[in-house]
Amino acid sequence: MDTGNNTAKESxxxxxxxxxxxxxxxxxxxxEEDRPVEALRDVSxxxxxxxxxxxxxxxxxxxxxLAKILCMILQPxxxxxxxxxxxxxxxxxxxxxxxxxxxxxGMVFQNPDNQLVATIVExxxxxxxxxxxxxxxxxxxxxxxALETVGMTKYARHATHRLSGGQKQRVAIAGAIAxxxxxxxxxxxxxxxxxxxxKEVMDTISRLNxxxxxxxxxxxxxxxxxxxxxxxxxxQGGGIIMEGKPTEVFSRAQELWDAGLDVPQTxxxxxxxxxxGYDVALDIFDPAxxxxxxxxxxxxxxxxRDNT
Amino acid sequence: MKADIAFGQYYxxxxxxxxxxxxxxxxxxxxYIVIIFLAKNIFSFxxxxxxxxxxxxxxxxPLRTILxxxxxxxxxxxxTAIINIFWLKGDTVLVDWWIIHIYLEGLINALLIVVxxxxxxxxxSILLTYTTxxxxxxxxxxxxLSPLAKIHLPVHEFSMMMTIALRFIPTLVEExxxxxxxxxxxxxxxxxxSLVRRAKALIPILIPLFISAFRRAEELATAMECRxxxxxxxxxxxxxxxxxxxxxxxxxxxxxxxxxxxxxxIFAPGYALAL
Ligand SMILES: Nc1ncnc2c1ncn2[C@@H]1O[C@H](COP(=O)(O)OP(=O)(O)O)[C@@H](O)[C@H]1O
Ligand SMILES: [Mg+2]
Numbered sequence: 001m002d003t004g005n006n007t008a009k010e011s012x013x014x015x016x017x018x019x020x021x022x023x024x025x026x027x028x029x030x031x032e033e034d035r036p037v038e039a040l041r042d043v044s045x046x047x048x049x050x051x052x053x054x055x056x057x058x059x060x061x062x063x064x065x066l067a068k069i070l071c072m073i074l075q076p077x078x079x080x081x082x083x084x085x086x087x088x089x090x091x092x093x094x095x096x097x098x099x100x101x102x103x104x105x106g107m108v109f110q111n112p113d114n115q116l117v118a119t120i121v122e123x124x125x126x127x128x129x130x131x132x133x134x135x136x137x138x139x140x141x142x143x144x145x146a147l148e149t150v151g152m153t154k155y156a157r158h159a160t161h162r163l164s165g166g167q168k169q170r171v172a173i174a175g176a177i178a179x180x181x182x183x184x185x186x187x188x189x190x191x192x193x194x195x196x197x198x199k200e201v202m203d204t205i206s207r208l209n210x211x212x213x214x215x216x217x218x219x220x221x222x223x224x225x226x227x228x229x230x231x232x233x234x235x236q237g238g239g240i241i242m243e244g245k246p247t248e249v250f251s252r253a254q255e256l257w258d259a260g261l262d263v264p265q266t267x268x269x270x271x272x273x274x275x276x277g278y279d280v281a282l283d284i285f286d287p288a289x290x291x292x293x294x295x296x297x298x299x300x301x302x303x304x305r306d307n308t
Numbered sequence: 309m310k311a312d313i314a315f316g317q318y319y320x321x322x323x324x325x326x327x328x329x330x331x332x333x334x335x336x337x338x339x340y341i342v343i344i345f346l347a348k349n350i351f352s353f354x355x356x357x358x359x360x361x362x363x364x365x366x367x368x369x370p371l372r373t374i375l376x377x378x379x380x381x382x383x384x385x386x387x388t389a390i391i392n393i394f395w396l397k398g399d400t401v402l403v404d405w406w407i408i409h410i411y412l413e414g415l416i417n418a419l420l421i422v423v424x425x426x427x428x429x430x431x432x433s434i435l436l437t438y439t440t441x442x443x444x445x446x447x448x449x450x451x452x453l454s455p456l457a458k459i460h461l462p463v464h465e466f467s468m469m470m471t472i473a474l475r476f477i478p479t480l481v482e483e484x485x486x487x488x489x490x491x492x493x494x495x496x497x498x499x500x501x502s503l504v505r506r507a508k509a510l511i512p513i514l515i516p517l518f519i520s521a522f523r524r525a526e527e528l529a530t531a532m533e534c535r536x537x538x539x540x541x542x543x544x545x546x547x548x549x550x551x552x553x554x555x556x557x558x559x560x561x562x563x564x565x566x567x568x569x570x571x572x573x574i575f576a577p578g579y580a581l582a583l
Contacts, residue, residue: 068530071534073530073533073534095538099536099538102533102534102535102536103536106534106535107531107534109527109530109531111524111527113479113524114523114524114527114528114531115527115528115531116475117471117472117475117528117531117532117535118443118471118475119441119442119443119471119474119475120441120443122546123443123546123547126545126546126547127532127535127537128535128536129546130543130544130545130546131535131536131537131538131543132536133542133543133544134544135544136544136545136546136547136548139544139545139546140546143546159478160475161475161478161479161482175535176535179535179536
């Protein structure tokens, strides 16, 4: 029986699906008279280990609710959630099992001020490992590694509230990876930052994904951040309406606009160029490449047109 | 620059005092306060003054910083001195004019009391607040009190509360300033008018502040849950506190000081404190 269980786990590991959601629905219980608020309706998707997934969607479409379910902060009303092959929605699940799941999946929130617990940077990063009951030397090693990975070693003894927004978020990221997590969910972690801080955090996220092999689920409003992902999920009204590579998803510009979303500026520009009758590709996200594409079609047609 | 609660009065350094174990330091301060109140005559007070000078020197904190810390006390010091000079009666009259009678005993008594207050404040802040961060203090206190957890006192919860308070006070102060500026920009006036009027003007500040504080608390609780926080049980700490030879040396020095003060009280005759 024991061995059977093990082989089952092995085979799931080989598929290496870190996260799998099946037909998840969730409603917030409303106030006494109110009806419950439906936030998620029949959401299914899966995330492979090492993947970088972006989730896009208009305000109130249920992104944060989904993130909280994936982190096991909320229990889905219906549907199944598997973390690393383990069913987190079974009836007999214990507090301990849930905590085990939380060791694998972490979350970085939107407001950098409301997720740091300690006054000193390294003590905040140590908070998670301390909760796991690790030996002091082990915690120290993990904290040093985590701070190094997000490039905040220099600030280890600084006060957290004195840091810039981007630095605070990097400390929060260090706190999340210090628990040696396989997957980290970023719930609009760049939304409150200035452009500089946003770049700082995005660089850190993509480095974690590339170099440390950490699975990233990045919820964002910024389309150019979504273009960095391997896969994009688009949500609307509590469900997933589109899924695919960034190039595929953003090529469907009209549908995105209908869902109340933007497309990357390059795509938008190319879309208008196409509306004007030129045959350009839409799936170009690099400004220079975009300019080259427009130059290409303009040059190609320059001979046939009068110069106005 | 704004006062920074995270470091309180902490003066960055690496002196003998900075490196004492915070658990011991808390006990040392209590001991030192007891010694200060044991001193009874001018000779034991002289010894106390020497000890305070010694503390200042080994802390390597500039005298100016320490004196600045005493500034809020000027009024209290002045007041107690006046009361003692004019109200205390003795044998040796110094001034006897109209209704003013000043005795030598009153003058000395005033002096000793002023010395006591100054050493009390300066000594404890050098020993504790100037050389220990609030975080280390909280930590030391939690571990000192940890035996009380066995009788189900919420020691861990108390210390977590302190930690979070230290972490969030600067954030809330900053937010208060922001809201006040926003209200000022809309013509709110916090500095003129009657007390009632001014209190009323604070309402538009307190309400948004409270609402945001509750939202912060909720988000922080979620974030802590995400980081596997389940209370104090099974939790370890990264930094372990170590006692060292320094703590032993400091303890011996304090014992010697205590013995000195007591002996001087008994054997050296001199002007004794009346209060
Ligand atoms: N705590 C809550 N109680 C009741 N309704 C909520 C709560 N949180 C979110 N909602 C509702 O659930 C829906 C989805 O919210 P959310 O997941 O926060 O969206 P998003 O993160 O995409 O902006 C919204 O309609 C919102 O009003
Ligand atoms: Mg949200």
